[in-house]
Amino acid sequence: xxxxxxxxxxxxxxxxxxxxxxxxxxxxxxxxxxxxxxxxxxxxxxxxxxxxxxxxxxxxxxxxxxxxxxxxxxxxxxxxxxxxxxxxxxxxxxxxxxxxxxxxxxxxxxxxxxxxxxxxxxxxxxxxxxxxxxxxxxxxxxxxxxxxxxxxxxxxxxxxxxxxxxxxxxxxxxxxxxxxxxxxxxxxxxxxxxxxxxxxxxxxxxxxxxxxxxxxxxxxxxxxxxxxxxxxxxxxxxxxxxxxxxxxxxxxxxxxxxxxxxxxxxxxxxxxxxxxxxxxxxxxxxxxxxxxxxxxxxxxxxxxxxxxxxxxxxxxxxxxxxxxxxxxxxxxxxxxxxxxxxxxxxxxxxxxxxxxxxxxxxxxxxxxxxxxxxxxxxxxxxxxxxxxxxxxxxxxxxxxxxxxxxxxxxxxxxxxxxxxxxxxxxxxxxxxxxxxxxxxxxxxxxxxxxxxxxxxxxxxxxxxxxxxxxxxxxxxxxxxxxxxxxxxxxxxx
Numbered sequence: 001x002x003x004x005x006x007x008x009x010x011x012x013x014x015x016x017x018x019x020x021x022x023x024x025x026x027x028x029x030x031x032x033x034x035x036x037x038x039x040x041x042x043x044x045x046x047x048x049x050x051x052x053x054x055x056x057x058x059x060x061x062x063x064x065x066x067x068x069x070x071x072x073x074x075x076x077x078x079x080x081x082x083x084x085x086x087x088x089x090x091x092x093x094x095x096x097x098x099x100x101x102x103x104x105x106x107x108x109x110x111x112x113x114x115x116x117x118x119x120x121x122x123x124x125x126x127x128x129x130x131x132x133x134x135x136x137x138x139x140x141x142x143x144x145x146x147x148x149x150x151x152x153x154x155x156x157x158x159x160x161x162x163x164x165x166x167x168x169x170x171x172x173x174x175x176x177x178x179x180x181x182x183x184x185x186x187x188x189x190x191x192x193x194x195x196x197x198x199x200x201x202x203x204x205x206x207x208x209x210x211x212x213x214x215x216x217x218x219x220x221x222x223x224x225x226x227x228x229x230x231x232x233x234x235x236x237x238x239x240x241x242x243x244x245x246x247x248x249x250x251x252x253x254x255x256x257x258x259x260x261x262x263x264x265x266x267x268x269x270x271x272x273x274x275x276x277x278x279x280x281x282x283x284x285x286x287x288x289x290x291x292x293x294x295x296x297x298x299x300x301x302x303x304x305x306x307x308x309x310x311x312x313x314x315x316x317x318x319x320x321x322x323x324x325x326x327x328x329x330x331x332x333x334x335x336x337x338x339x340x341x342x343x344x345x346x347x348x349x350x351x352x353x354x355x356x357x358x359x360x361x362x363x364x365x366x367x368x369x370x371x372x373x374x375x376x377x378x379x380x381x382x383x384x385x386x387x388x389x390x391x392x393x394x395x396x397x398x399x400x401x402x403x404x405x406x407x408x409x410x411x412x413x414x415x416x417x418x419x420x421x422x423x424x425x426x427x428x429x430x431x432x433x434x435x436x437x438x439x440x441x442x443x444x445x446x447x448x449x450x451x452x453x454x455x456x457x458x459x460x461x462x463x464x465x466x467x468x469x470x471x472x473x474x475x476x477x478x479x480x481x482x483x484x485x486x487x488x489x490x491x492x493x
Contacts, residue, residue: 008481009338011456012175019461020486027482032475033466035174043172044181047165048188050120053227054158055189057127058294059196059320060220061089063204063313065299065420067217071135072144079428082303086421088148089295092155093417099159100405101265106160115401116164117232122157124228126150131221163404170392171400174470175461176335182388183331187324189384193294194320196220201313268395268403275394278454279407282391285347285447286383287416292436293319293376296420297361301369303424304433305362315361315369319377326378330385338458339386343451346382350444353379355437362433376440383447393457397464415443 008016020026061068068088069081076084103115129150136143165185173181199220207216268276293316301312334342353375360372395403419439426435461467469475 009459012459015460016482016485020482026486027479029475031466032478033468034472034475035172035468035470040172044169044184047169048184050116050161050165051185052188052192053224054123054161055192056196056227057154057224059193060200063197063200063298064217066302067212070213071217072147074136082299083424086424088151090417090421091148092151093413095152095155096159096409096413099156100163100409103160104163104402104405115160116168119157119161119164120228120232123154123161124224126153126157127221127224131218159409160405163408164401166388167392167401167404170389170462171465174468175459177470178389179334179339179386179458180328180332183328183385185388186384187327190320190323190327194317194324197313197317197320201310201317204309204313268399268406272395272399272403276403276407278450279391279394280411281446281450282387283408283411284415285443285450286387287412288419288443289350289380289383289440291416291419292423292440293380296423296436300436304427315373318370319373322374322377323381323384326381327385330381334386334389335458338456339390340451340454340456342382342386346379347444347447347451350379351441354440354444355434358434358437390457393462395463397462
């Protein structure tokens with residue numbers, strides 16, 4: 001076997017062989033897509049910025065959960081206030097699948113760029129509106145109702161955001177670098193969370209409790225307006241993804257114009273149900289951990305463990321900075337050793353270390369709780385880094401956005417967004433403050449089962465798309481390798 005062919009990872013060699021059998025000939029220059037580096041950088045930046053803005057709001061809401069409970073539910077007990085605040089938080093996830101059902105088919109028909117610009121506008125409006133809502137003391141029951149409506153607008157727009165952003169960035173990325181480049185999407189996620197949580201930490205430290213309850217809590221939400229305008233400008237400057245352009249240049253354009261949403265979803269559930277289940281399982285694994293650390297851990301420390309808000313905020317903020325440091329390195333690692341090993345070892349670590357991590361977080365001082373948070377943050381980075389490259393690769397181009405909208409958002413709504421609410425409720429019911437650790441163990445076991453059946457996609461072109469390379473040299477190398485592999489296949493026949 002020629003060295004160039006033997007050096008290919010097995011999944012790449014098998015995919016290349018299948019494509020050559022269908023074509024009946026080696027690749028030519030027209031069969032390989034060379035991605036322009038400036039446009040690739042703009043696509044990565046614009047996609048990441050949208051996630052950054054979304055999670056800026058998320059970090060703000062998570063760190064202000066106890067404060068918002070006092071502002072919008074002042075008549076309830078502290079525990080009930082926190083539960084009500086988390087219930088409002090979870091309500092946004094109820095409408096996320098509706099956003100996915102609405103925006104997903106539009107993204108597959110009208111284009112990824114147009115839909116992502118729309119979701120950016122809606123997210124900014126929903127977050128900005130929260131900062132303008134009068135308190136319960138001013139307008140009574142209308143205040144929490146308006147908060148709920150604003151959160152639902154956020155949830156609806158987010159239903160089209162992450163699935164679209166992962167699709168967009170995956171379709172722009174060269175096959176060999178997809179793990180590294182797509183990891184920047186979740187890099188933006190945790191940068192946004194860190195910025196939002198850092199802002200709240202500073203406000204909690206500099207303002208009195210009465211000032212925070214009166215007006216301080218509004219400031220982080222009001223910042224979302226300018227951030228949204230910046231993100232919208234960047235996304236409007238983007239061109240459509242190469243994979244989507246390729247699809248529209250072919251006969252699929254007429255099909256896409258005739259096909260209704262109902263037909264597309266029928267195709268997804270009939271022909272891609274296995275991939276849909278894998279998507280749900282992987283999203284569960286990632287997002288239960290994600291929302292446990294980012295959504296619940298700040299309030300867990302202050303309301304359950306009685307730790308000071310500044311100490312709790314700084315511990316989780318340190319964990320988010322650690323995720324930001326790790327995530328692109330792990331994304332690059334997934335390009336080299338594969339997505340499955342990264343997911344597998346992170347899931348094993350979660351099963352083994354989740355409960356010990358919470359035991360450490362319960363300790364006094366800074367060192368042991370900080371170590372516990374870093375353990376959870378490292379596991380979270382292991383899930384976040386390969387996700388944006390793995391999930392879009394499960395589906396073909398023609399249904400990728402819609403399928404991501406269904407699988408990702410239903411799983412997040414059912415398992416991710418409910419994690420803070422269920423964790424708090426289970427602690428109240430059982431009286432055991434280690435319940436969140438056991439919750440993570442269960443998620444890790446489900447994730448291990450999912451990874452067992454997950455196809456390896458590192459280095460493999462997306463389904464329904466041409467091979468993507470970074471430069472002409474890689475294109476010539478791939479064409480040469482395809483000739484050698486075609487010769488081997490012809491000889492074996």
